[in-house]
Amino acid sequence: DTAVSQTPKYLVTQMGNDKSIKCEQNLGHDTMYWYKQDSKKFLKIMFSYNNKELIINETVPNRFSPKSPDKAHLNLHINSLELGDSAVYFCASRRRGLAGGNEQFFGPGTRLTVL
């Protein structure tokens, strides 16, 4: 199936640990995003990459580091996890350009729980 996939879907970990979330899209898109959705359902943009280049880098703690090994992948690494990092993290992708819908396609989300 063509889609945006994320692994893992659920992540439970202790404070202070380091964890990674992986994202892959097989839609041929050139732009990928990471969002954080808090308990009030607010969607906050964190990062965006276009063709492996960082183009959006919102104010997030530097414990969060994205990495895009190629156009189809955008991973999120989080160091020294804190209680406030508990949230759902969404990966999304989009094909840039004036043609086409330009909508974002979202992955299923990763629910991160920090204990």
Added chain:
Amino acid sequence: AQTVTQSQPEMSVQEAETVTLSCTYDTSESNYYLFWYKQPPSRQMILVIRQEAYKQQNATENRFSVNFQKAAKSFSLKISDSQLGDTAMYFCAFMRITGNQFYFGTGTSLTVIP
């Protein structure tokens, strides 16, 4: 900066009835895209409908339609013949035509009552 406002945090509608969710936005751009996304309890974000600002005709997708008022910077979503499966959080989103960033509203939680 662009802002998107959804002034109705929660709404409910009887099954088979019609409901309208409101969205306003603030921008100085003349060309842009607008979207409505649905997030059911499964948490998957699903595109409901999109509108290009340069198109005057309101977009429709089956039971979903929008009322796009460019001068008023308003982009409301109408759901006709509401179904139980429409119960979800609905997000309005804005994107500049030459931009990369989506600006999301705070969402409206819609409950369809049987």
